[in-house]
Amino acid sequence: MANHRPWPRRAVDAGQWSALVASLAAGERTLLGLWGDADCVHMALLGEKGRDVAVASFSCAQGCFPSVAARHPPAMRFERAIHDLFGYEPIDAPDERPWLDHGRWPVRAPLGDRQPPAPEPPPYPFLTSVGEGLHQIPVGPVHAGIIEPGHFRFTANGETVVRLEERLGYVHKGIEGLMTGAPIARAAKLAGRCSGDSTVAYAIAFARAVEAALAVEIPERAVWLRALMAELERVANHLGDIGAICNDAAFALMLAHCSALREKVLRASAACFGHRLMMDAVVPGGVAVDLDARAPHILRSLVGRIRAVFPRLVELYDNTASLQDRTVATGRLDSALAQKFGCGGFVGRASGRSFDARRDLAYPPYDRLEFEVPVLAEGDVNARVWVRIREVEQSLRLIEQILVRLPAGEVMAATGEGSGEGIALVEGFRGDILAWVRLGGGLVERCHLRDPSWLQWPVLEAAIEGNIVADFPLCNKSFNCSYSGHDL
Amino acid sequence: MRRILFDSLLKGPLTEPAPSGDDPELLALGRELKTALDAWFGGSLAIRMVDAGSCNGCELEIHALNNPFYDLERFGLKFVASPRHADMLLVTGPVTRNMREALERTFDATPSPKWVVAAGDCARDGGVFAGSYAVAGGVGVVVPVDLHIPGCPPTPLQLVKGLLALTGKAR
Ligand code: SF4
Numbered sequence: 001m002a003n004h005r006p007w008p009r010r011a012v013d014a015g016q017w018s019a020l021v022a023s024l025a026a027g028e029r030t031l032l033g034l035w036g037d038a039d040c041v042h043m044a045l046l047g048e049k050g051r052d053v054a055v056a057s058f059s060c061a062q063g064c065f066p067s068v069a070a071r072h073p074p075a076m077r078f079e080r081a082i083h084d085l086f087g088y089e090p091i092d093a094p095d096e097r098p099w100l101d102h103g104r105w106p107v108r109a110p111l112g113d114r115q116p117p118a119p120e121p122p123p124y125p126f127l128t129s130v131g132e133g134l135h136q137i138p139v140g141p142v143h144a145g146i147i148e149p150g151h152f153r154f155t156a157n158g159e160t161v162v163r164l165e166e167r168l169g170y171v172h173k174g175i176e177g178l179m180t181g182a183p184i185a186r187a188a189k190l191a192g193r194c195s196g197d198s199t200v201a202y203a204i205a206f207a208r209a210v211e212a213a214l215a216v217e218i219p220e221r222a223v224w225l226r227a228l229m230a231e232l233e234r235v236a237n238h239l240g241d242i243g244a245i246c247n248d249a250a251f252a253l254m255l256a257h258c259s260a261l262r263e264k265v266l267r268a269s270a271a272c273f274g275h276r277l278m279m280d281a282v283v284p285g286g287v288a289v290d291l292d293a294r295a296p297h298i299l300r301s302l303v304g305r306i307r308a309v310f311p312r313l314v315e316l317y318d319n320t321a322s323l324q325d326r327t328v329a330t331g332r333l334d335s336a337l338a339q340k341f342g343c344g345g346f347v348g349r350a351s352g353r354s355f356d357a358r359r360d361l362a363y364p365p366y367d368r369l370e371f372e373v374p375v376l377a378e379g380d381v382n383a384r385v386w387v388r389i390r391e392v393e394q395s396l397r398l399i400e401q402i403l404v405r406l407p408a409g410e411v412m413a414a415t416g417e418g419s420g421e422g423i424a425l426v427e428g429f430r431g432d433i434l435a436w437v438r439l440g441g442g443l444v445e446r447c448h449l450r451d452p453s454w455l456q457w458p459v460l461e462a463a464i465e466g467n468i469v470a471d472f473p474l475c476n477k478s479f480n481c482s483y484s485g486h487d488l
Numbered sequence: 489m490r491r492i493l494f495d496s497l498l499k500g501p502l503t504e505p506a507p508s509g510d511d512p513e514l515l516a517l518g519r520e521l522k523t524a525l526d527a528w529f530g531g532s533l534a535i536r537m538v539d540a541g542s543c544n545g546c547e548l549e550i551h552a553l554n555n556p557f558y559d560l561e562r563f564g565l566k567f568v569a570s571p572r573h574a575d576m577l578l579v580t581g582p583v584t585r586n587m588r589e590a591l592e593r594t595f596d597a598t599p600s601p602k603w604v605v606a607a608g609d610c611a612r613d614g615g616v617f618a619g620s621y622a623v624a625g626g627v628g629v630v631v632p633v634d635l636h637i638p639g640c641p642p643t644p645l646q647l648v649k650g651l652l653a654l655t656g657k658a659r
Contacts, residue, residue: 104585110621141590144569146537146551170586171541174622196545259555484543
């Protein structure tokens, strides 16, 4: 496919498609995403070494495609979503239930042939477990805290979870439908609102995909400012979550201190970039706000402040037996499963999967920065906390390096109204975010955004098995998958 | 741990008289809020937060209301786990069609008298998500709204001001 940058996209036939599926099933490649388009489905793959990406497209002119999930389960929810949005049938799919479509929309297949909906929402058959003494606990979609909505169906034997089944899609906003035909600027706004906690990472992913499609070079200063924002976002989220995980283990002191540090990061971000979450600060072509003269001072003292307080909190975490008792060996994610699902971010890295788009795909300016990617093998709540702790330290290092090396100059380049296709993989705090876009005359013809949570939600179901119901909030928080990013 | 606890005791609370450069009024607002709550709500207001489709940006800022800087509880406002314990629903997001029924049922489960506050730009009219096949509209399309707090997301201070405006309205 000409005009697809920076990695290739190829149309494949049924034989090649199933050969690719076989390579996924054999663990030679990792599935990055699977999504629908007008008349075809696309599958993004990460090569064996984890450094090259490719997209394969299979024509769906017949309205169907050979199921990937039939041989590679991580594709299951993607296929169910493709069916809901486009109406394409995955042939031999292991699970034919709808996923995002709860039977409440005014149309079926809203991005495909727009069929009329069924008059009544059909019942959703949950999977069953049979055995003596098993009971079900339905939870949600409205949860008992300040959290996003989703439904969890626990099957428990006494206190022990035998099975967890997730049902998501409650916050599906039809973002890809809204983007279709939208001007680039409006689509960028939507991209930055897929998952508010990752707004910078999403904005960078979308912008990089657009810039790749149009072959636009952005000013050097913008490249560095983007990384600065991305690391601030990572630090803020990790701090907030480390505190919240400890709070779910009934240790509120950590939450108080970590959330105070998080607040400092948000205030520094607001002072430097004009918005606490830095929404809409990254735009295709560069960045919308430049730092003023005070900013380096504000950010240096922020880093100093975190460096002064955080190690003591880490020590507190490490030395509190009642806390460790809850986090060590809880919610274990097997490393083979993390590998198979291509789990990104701290979820994968706490289970031995060493992948970080910043290092492995080395997009600028990370190709010129020094940092380590922490990896642990235990896969429990404790390991996920530790990976996050180490990532905070690395991000502080990165922020310092960026402040030293930040070049002067322009921060925006014109993007023009060209056409083309682009793809980007950007490391958000949760893991790698995929953005794929096809542009025509300055408008978005089709855009697909894949949140890291797509590949993390399913393994949470496995990680919770055998734990007690009361540990679910703790496990769930340690994964902290996005509902909005997943549901789109 | 002891060291951290002692330090916290000696250094005093993290809450500041002037919480941020742009708005030195939090404490004053808080005092006003507390007086209103004492007079009209028996000293406390229980809030049930409902995400009806938000991007989670609004939740992050609502969470921040509990951090030591804003510490909303000291003014008598607290977040509760069940709508049955709530005086007020704080709703975010455009209401997605998939969440519409859940929001209606949460509203019905909240005892009267009750208030509904819609937080964030998309809670008003769907915001950037308006017009989507998957979005029912703003919160007001589904349940009666007493107050809207603008912002994308509203900052913690905007949220506190909004809540104060609500208590003012209750009089
Ligand atoms: S108002 Fe903004 S931050 Fe809040 S849910 Fe809507 S898009 Fe997200």
